[in-house]
Amino acid sequence: MEKAVVINNLWKKYKIGQPKKLGDALPLFLFRQKLKEFWALKNINLSVEKGERLGIIGPNGSGKSTLLKIISGVTSPSSGNFTTNGKVAALLEVGTGFHPDFTGRENIYLYGTILGMNLNEIKQRFDEIVRFSGIRKFLDTPVKYYSSGMYIRLAFSVAIHLEWDILLVDEVLAVGDIEFQKKCLLKIEKSLGSEKSLILVSHNFDIVRKLCNEVLFLENGQIKKNGKANSVVDYYLKHVQG
């Protein structure tokens, strides 16, 4: 099978207490003090096949989001390497770059390009995006007057119309009302196929069980278990309770 993502011996280090003022940096520099280090990911080896739907679970601070950030290219690994094969779309947060003073219509264009669409793609999908969001009436209202639900609906509607081969989703599905959540999940399921891959970080095990066939359990930056979705989720739940 062809691989969508391959990760080899990947480590990620963060420095704690990076100085933001020159006054704080000076003593560090003069006395050659070292900042405390924190390994967010330790020796990750992973391969995701085309068509695979991988869930990543684990307690807070286990490195789930860091892993997605690395695969998406937002941050780089401290050592090790990874390759991606296909167009990556990353939803690490919904509505990144939305401008509150801009109207819904304007923000569709703005957010669409931020996510990597070109203007023609957005124009082509504009009506579909608006229909999906269900906020046609407020299209020409600045989004600062939107309720948080409307805001998220609009952002998500744009994001979900992206074209991708590998979709990275960080927790963002747990937004909006149940009905809208279902609609989004359905849309993602529809777009998935034998060629497309999904990597989903979530604390919602129902979604993970439903959407994913494989699951990775991360703890303290290490892979604790990797395998079939249901068995790893069950293992995790037992692990947490025990």
Added chain:
Amino acid sequence: MKMIKTSNIWRFRYLLLLLVWRDVKSRYKQAFFGFAWAMLTPTFQALVFWLVFGILFKIPTGKVPYLPLVFSGFIFWNFFSQSVSSATLSITGNSNLVTKIAFPKEILIFSSILGRIPDLITSLAVLIAILAFYHISLSVHILWVIPILIIEMIMALAIGMFLAAINVYFRDITAVVPILLMAWLFLTPVIYPLESIPTQYQLYAKLNPMTGILEGLRSAVITGTPPERISMLFSISITLIFVIFSYLLFKKLEKGFSDVI
């Protein structure tokens, strides 16, 4: 290791375009006078300096009246200084994009500089009106404005990239930039012509790369002459050295932006 290729900027042209649009539009959406501020700001600046240096302490300005001299100085200087100050804040001010979206971060610098062009064009219209009022006619040499403005933009890019990258690590830069720009304004022939500097200091003034740029722009517009070749070439060389150095530094520091910001 997979990093975004620097040659990939073309792929992000739509993002650049929309960021410029966001920058320009958001700047004027809230203000009551909107785009008029692009004309009012340099007009008020010029009037204040005209009052002080044109009327109270008369600076010798040769054949050129003081008001068009100082107004043209301000619009070309403001383009530079506003580009530099918004570029400096463009990385830290868009931390949500930096930490959530993968794209070459120089796009933010480019967009904050390109976003200043509408202001410049608007204020150029006022300059032409002022020149008409003083019966100063334009010559074909006004076309020099275009290449010199491009050099000015590259200079702003060089300084802006450098300061923006450092600002991610040390926010002290945010406080330093206004002071730096004010000092640079007074050391550049903006509110006075180069000739009014005592001869023994002229050489030092010419070591400032902005001197050649400002003088070149002003001679193209007001006296209708091409730029002085040596100082223009000097400014171009310094600009290119700066921009290469800044770009390399920026790309080196960029890798840490999303972790440190």
